[in-house]
Amino acid sequence: xxxAISAMKILQPPPLPTTATSSPENLLFDPVKCNSSFFGSTHxxxxxxxxxxxxxxRRSTVVAVADVIKERKLNSSSSMVNLITKEECLELYEDxxxxxxxxxxxxxxxxxxxxxxxxxxxxxxxxxxxxxxxxLKKEDYVCSTYRDHVHALSKGVPARAVMSExxxxxxxxCRGQGxxxxxxxxxxxxxxxFAFIGEGIPVATGAAFASKYRREVLKEADxxxxxxxxxxxxxxxxxxxxxxxxxxxxxKLPIIFVVENNLWAIGMSHLRATSDPEIWKKGPAFGMPGVxxxxxxxxxxxxxxxxxxxxxxxxxxxxxxxxxxxxxxxxSLADPDELRDPAEKAHYATRDPIMxxxxxxxxxxxxxxxxxxxxxxxIDEVIEDAVEFADASPVxxxxxxxxxxxxxPKGFGxxxxxxxxxxxxxxxxxxxxx
Amino acid sequence: xxxxxxGIGAAxxxxxxxxxxxxxxxxxxxxxxxxxxxxxxVVRSDGRLIPGSNLKARNVSxxxxxxxxxxxxxxxxxxTASKPGHELLxxxxxxxxxxxxMDRDPRVCVIGEDVGHYGGSYKVTKDLAPKYGDLRVLDTxxxxxxxxxxxxxxxxxxxxxxxxxxxxxxxxLAYNQISNNCxxxxxxxxxxxxxxxxxxxxxxVGRQLGAEHSQRLESYFQSIPGIQMVACSTPYNAKGLMKxxxxxxxxxxxxxxxxxxxxxxxxxDEEYVLSLEEAEMVRPGEHITxxxxxxxxxxxxxxxxxxxxxxxxxxxxxxxSLKPFDLYxxxxxxxxxxxxxIVEECMRTGGIGASLTAxxxxxxxxYLDAPVMCLSxxxxxxxxxxxxxxxxxxxxxxxxxxxxxxxx
Numbered sequence: 045x046x047x048a049i050s051a052m053k054i055l056q057p058p059p060l061p062t063t064a065t066s067s068p069e070n071l072l073f074d075p076v077k078c079n080s081s082f083f084g085s086t087h088x089x090x091x092x093x094x095x096x097x098x099x100x101x102r103r104s105t106v107v108a109v110a111d112v113i114k115e116r117k118l119n120s121s122s123s124m125v126n127l128i129t130k131e132e133c134l135e136l137y138e139d140x141x142x143x144x145x146x147x148x149x150x151x152x153x154x155x156x157x158x159x160x161x162x163x164x165x166x167x168x169x170x171x172x173x174x175x176x177x178x179x180l181k182k183e184d185y186v187c188s189t190y191r192d193h194v195h196a197l198s199k200g201v202p203a204r205a206v207m208s209e210x211x212x213x214x215x216x217x218c219r220g221q222g223x224x225x226x227x228x229x230x231x232x233x234x235x236x237x238f239a240f241i242g243e244g245i246p247v248a249t250g251a252a253f254a255s256k257y258r259r260e261v262l263k264e265a266d267x268x269x270x271x272x273x274x275x276x277x278x279x280x281x282x283x284x285x286x287x288x289x290x291x292x293x294x295x296k297l298p299i300i301f302v303v304e305n306n307l308w309a310i311g312m313s314h315l316r317a318t319s320d321p322e323i324w325k326k327g328p329a330f331g332m333p334g335v336x337x338x339x340x341x342x343x344x345x346x347x348x349x350x351x352x353x354x355x356x357x358x359x360x361x362x363x364x365x366x367x368x369x370x371x372x373x374x375x376s377l378a379d380p381d382e383l384r385d386p387a388e389k390a391h392y393a394t395r396d397p398i399m400x401x402x403x404x405x406x407x408x409x410x411x412x413x414x415x416x417x418x419x420x421x422x423i424d425e426v427i428e429d430a431v432e433f434a435d436a437s438p439v440x441x442x443x444x445x446x447x448x449x450x451x452x453p454k455g456f457g458x459x460x461x462x463x464x465x466x467x468x469x470x471x472x473x474x475x476x477x478x
Numbered sequence: 479x480x481x482x483x484x485g486i487g488a489a490x491x492x493x494x495x496x497x498x499x500x501x502x503x504x505x506x507x508x509x510x511x512x513x514x515x516x517x518x519x520v521v522r523s524d525g526r527l528i529p530g531s532n533l534k535a536r537n538v539s540x541x542x543x544x545x546x547x548x549x550x551x552x553x554x555x556x557x558t559a560s561k562p563g564h565e566l567l568x569x570x571x572x573x574x575x576x577x578x579x580m581d582r583d584p585r586v587c588v589i590g591e592d593v594g595h596y597g598g599s600y601k602v603t604k605d606l607a608p609k610y611g612d613l614r615v616l617d618t619x620x621x622x623x624x625x626x627x628x629x630x631x632x633x634x635x636x637x638x639x640x641x642x643x644x645x646x647x648x649x650x651l652a653y654n655q656i657s658n659n660c661x662x663x664x665x666x667x668x669x670x671x672x673x674x675x676x677x678x679x680x681x682x683v684g685r686q687l688g689a690e691h692s693q694r695l696e697s698y699f700q701s702i703p704g705i706q707m708v709a710c711s712t713p714y715n716a717k718g719l720m721k722x723x724x725x726x727x728x729x730x731x732x733x734x735x736x737x738x739x740x741x742x743x744x745x746x747d748e749e750y751v752l753s754l755e756e757a758e759m760v761r762p763g764e765h766i767t768x769x770x771x772x773x774x775x776x777x778x779x780x781x782x783x784x785x786x787x788x789x790x791x792x793x794x795x796x797x798x799s800l801k802p803f804d805l806y807x808x809x810x811x812x813x814x815x816x817x818x819x820i821v822e823e824c825m826r827t828g829g830i831g832a833s834l835t836a837x838x839x840x841x842x843x844x845y846l847d848a849p850v851m852c853l854s855x856x857x858x859x860x861x862x863x864x865x866x867x868x869x870x871x872x873x874x875x876x877x878x879x880x881x882x883x884x885x886x
Contacts, residue, residue, distance in 0.1 A: 185635065219668035228667035235634060235671075236663065243654055248626040250631020257637060261613050262584055287624035294619070448669035453766035455706045457755050459800025460809040460841050464755070465802075 047245050067107040078220045085331050128343065130410045136342055137405065137416060139178060140170040141423045143194035146203060147373075150193065150210065154377045158435075159210045166194040168340075168372035171397035172304050173198045175345025175367075176272050179353055183256040185255075185271040187235040187248035188226035191304075191371075195274060204298040213437035220440045221448065241275065243299070244283035248273035249288045250363075252299035254288040259359075270298040270356040278309025280323045289330040289364065296361035300352045301327075303366040304339065311383045327364030339367030343404065370395075446472040488657035511851040530816055563746045569739040571713035572602045575720035576640070578749065580610060583638065586724055587614045589629050589773055590642030599644050600739050626652035630659045634671040638724065640660070646681030646733065647693040653696055660729040661704035676723040680771055681738070683871050687736070692867075696733055696800050697829040707800040709733040709772045713743040715798060726754060727748030733800070735773045753869035757804035763793035765885055767811040769834060770821040771797045774872060778821050781877035790881060800830050803837055812838065817884050821872055826854040848884050853877065 128136070133198035147165040154163055166173065169191075179184060188195040196206050201217055209216025210224055217229050218237075226237040235251055238244040239286055251271045258267040279285055292299050303323050307314045315321050328336025333355075337348045345367060350365035370392035374381030406410050450456065453466035465471050566574065580586045587610075588603055594617035597604035608617040618625040629639040640732065643649040649656065682690040688761055696707055706728050710716035716734070723730035760775065761782060770778045775796050782792050793811050797803065812818055818838055820831040831852040838850050853872045860870055 064779050091482075092481040111485040148654075217668065218666060218670070221668050222666040228663075228670050230667075230670040235631065236667070238656060238658075240654065243627060243658055246627025246655060247631035247634065247659060249624070250628035250633070251635045252631075253628055254632040254635040256638050257587065257613055257632070261587075261611065283621075284627065287621035288628075291621065291624060291628065301734070376575055411764075448665045450703050451664055451669075451674070454755055455726075455728045455802065457799070458804050458806045460805045462806040 045435050059335045093273050096397040112138070118216070119301060123175050128346070129367075130411075132403050132420065133401070133410050134415070136174050136178060136346075137398075137401055138423065139174040139198055139413075140401065141344065141420055142197055142203070142426065143170040143173060144398060145420075145423050145427050146193060146206070146430075147264070148295070149207075149431060150452060151373070151377060153207075153210070153431065155463050157226070159212070161223060161225075162190065162374045162378065163210070165373045166191055168392065168396070169304055169369045170194060171342035171345050171401075172274070172302065172339045172367045172369055175339075176192045176274075176302060176341045176349045176353075179346065180270070180272065183233060183269045185233045185235055185251040187244045187271060188227070188237060188250065189241060189244060190239050190280070191276075192225070192234075193239045194228045196227040196229065196232075196234055196237075199229070199234050200229065201229045201234060201424050204433040205229075207434040208437050211432055211434040211437070212439065212441040213442065215433070215437040219444065219448070221444075222438050235271075241279045242284040245273050245275060245279070245288045247434045249292055249297060251355075252292065252297035253295070255298050256295065268298065268357045268359075270300065270353055271445065272300045272302055274280075274302045274304055276309060276314065276322065277303060277305040277307065277314040277331060278317065279306075279313065280326070281304075281318055286330075288328075289326065289332065289362070292362040293331040296359065298356035298359065299355065299362045300349075300356055301362060301364045303364070304369055305366055305371050307388075308375070310379065313383075322366075324364060324366040332362045332364055332365075334364045334366070336368065339369030340392070340397050341399065342397055342401055365419040372396075442473045443470075443472045446471065487886075492695045496753060523631065537812055544805065548688050548856045553824065563744045565742060565744045566713060567712045567739065568716050568734075568741040568743075569600055569602050571717040572710075572720050572734070573604065573606070575717035576602070576724075577606065577609075579721055579724040580606070580614065583724075585587070585636065586615075586638045586640065586642045587616065587632075588638075588739055589616045589618055589632075589641060591618055591620060591624055591644050593617060593642050598642065600734075600736075603642070622648050622651040623653075623655055625753040626810070628654040628657060629675050629677075630663065630673055630843055633673045633675045634643075634663065638674050640676040640678065640724065643679030645691055645693075645736075646679045646695045647690055649677065649695060650680065650693075650698070652677075653698070654851065656705070656731075656766075657702045661702040664704060665851075672727050673685060674727050676720075676732055677728045677729070678720075678723070678734060680734045680736040682733075682735040682737065683818055683860050683867065686862055686864055686867055687860075688837060690714070692860035694824045694829075696731075696834040697824050697832075700801055700830065700833060701732055705729045705731055706754055706802070707731045707733065709800055710734070711738060711772050711775045711796055711798070713741055714745050715746060715752055715758060715796075718750055719754065719798070722753045722754045724772060725751065730754060737773055738776075755799050755802060755804060758796040758798050758808040759807065760794040763791040764785075765815060766793065766796045766817040766819060766881055767808070767815045768792050768819045768821060768877075768881070769797050769808060770794065771800065771830070772822050772823060774821045777874050778874060778877055780882070784874065784878050784885050788878075788882075790885060797834070803834060805837065808834075808838065809842055812842045813845050818846065818850045819877070819880050819884060820852040820854075821877055822852070822854050823871055824854055826857050829854050849882055851880055854878055 051246065143166060148165050150159065150163060150165060151161050174195045177195065182200065186195055186199050193206055197203060204216040206227065209218055209220060209222060211226065212220045212223065214220050217227060220236060222228060225239045228234055228236050235247055236244055246269045255267060255269040255271065258264045289301065305314065305323060307316065324334035324336040335348055338344050348365055352365055355361065355363055402416060405416065407411060454464050456465040459465045586607065592599055593603040594607035594612055594615045603615055608676060626641050629641045632639050656677065660675060663671055663673055681694055690870055696709065699705065699707060708719050708723065708730060710719045710732065719732060723732050760779070768778050777793055782794060785792055793815055795807060797808070797812055822831040824830045833852050835850045835852050853876060855871050858870060861867055
């Protein structure tokens, strides 16, 4: 796997081997070792800028991961290369089916008038969420966009909490205050849920910075938490994306930038919006590996994720992973989805990630079909239960209106009577005049 | 003590150690107004010290009493109630507050352009990077939106960052993060994540810096729910507010002013933290309430000199907390004087003064003998030419005229 990821060193690109080897220890590059402060002194910068960078070294060979796996399969003489164990494949299957079933139920509930506003469904992209998040620890961070239901579920937020949040009930993960586009969980380290594209990427970068800070300043030696930031193809033309790629590579932050390239930003085709549509190429421009992977194949995503997460945990810095994927539904439930070519949709439907995994499992005799059916049934029950729970939960009372505006409610100030406004027990109902 | 700024005027500051919370400052204490009594002194222009003579019962907050006029007061006279203290400039006071908080809590860090090796464009973070390291005093690339967002993310995951905008105007680029993330995430996450960031930087009209470097962003950030805004004006309150902002669990925007960084004052040696929500009584008076903040405080105090000579007795309050307003101190003053003049450097349209006028009219209408008057800067991009720039902001002569008009 190591060969699939190449990087350009910031100061001095190394010569890159071109043959693929499967040993994970075979790192393609030497991380820049700074013995003084990790930014390097100005002396160092001045010195190395004098070195001519020969153009032949600047070229970085980035091999698409899909090819390497195929290569490996062809090369291995034994019958099958089993990339996962039975337990792992059950986990992956269950996670993806949960995501799919949940989103389908969301669509139903939306059309029945149980949830409102903008709801963005993840059908078809489950491989990316499962492929990455399944490998994370509970302390690792995930930062998402408005298409965040399945990221929340994969990270461990209970389906009940997410469904309640969507129904706007007080038992939701954000007490009904966030909604579909703002899923947060402190317990599961889900940092949101952002409505504007790109604005979650700096937040993710900050979480990665905090992780590095803990290790180096606060001396918490075992702090190797990584952050995974998910965002789409449209975001990759946004300034915040580039600014954060720069900072993450500069400071070697433990972050993985995952691009869920589903080729469409509402009705704007990626090809119409981007001068160079190959997003993975933008990684090496900032000094980090850029990898392209088939995002409809959870096993391939998982392999790349392992390497990227490993890099981050070892302190070697960020990785940019572009996952080619597709959303089976429109941008949101309000999107009529008329622009996309039916042939394109049909093509990707044949690459349904859940079907693909199921096929792989059956073909390799990892798990019986009956067991898979049992998982599907179990998931259906979980979803039913989530809906029932959400239905039965109370709506937020008026007193919740101004709660949580400030962590320290003294921020509402001092009223004319000399008392802090928050001292009035009815204040949070919004009755006090400010 | 005297702080002299190129002929604008000066203010003397008195500190009375008994009236502050030093280490006893608890965020959980809510009510600490009425019980506090301080020995306060009024220093007259001739340097005579008169214990409490002008202060009747109205000196409610009793916390800090500052004389109207630019008195060359004997430092020993003003500090008989407290230990000698030490003299420093405003930017040094900010740095002192920052350093004390960084010593106290290792999670406090500074993020901004040129804060580290360069020591800060206005030297507020001078010498901190060698002491604390490049990670705690982080030199960022020029990417305001992203590094402010980074500070938000770091705050959500346990750190307490201070973001420095090299000039407040640059933070316009960070508006997305400040409005959407700083202000809102605590709420949209249902209270799960706190964002204890401090965003600070110099703003205001300087000396012919041109339109874009002379912006007053307090009006733009006003409406963002979930943030607090404070403006410092003296070394004493600069240090106190800096410390309070860092310790606060809320996101706080601390507005400094380019022209006030070299103000000199003697501040206490012992630790003190000020309240983020309270206003500061600068000069008690009887005839009219003048509400101001930041640099305009000094224009007001210079006008007050003239007004006193003409026989007026203005009460000057530095509102300090731009959001939320301290309606108690302001209200008590209005109930006494019945006339209000607001003097601010914000633009006329939609500025802090506009909000304050509305708040006063809503809450204290019955106590007013005259409409609230608000003197603000002209609605113009600050011109480069010195003469034009002078007419953009409120000058002491205009303040005197306004007071005379209101007190007819």
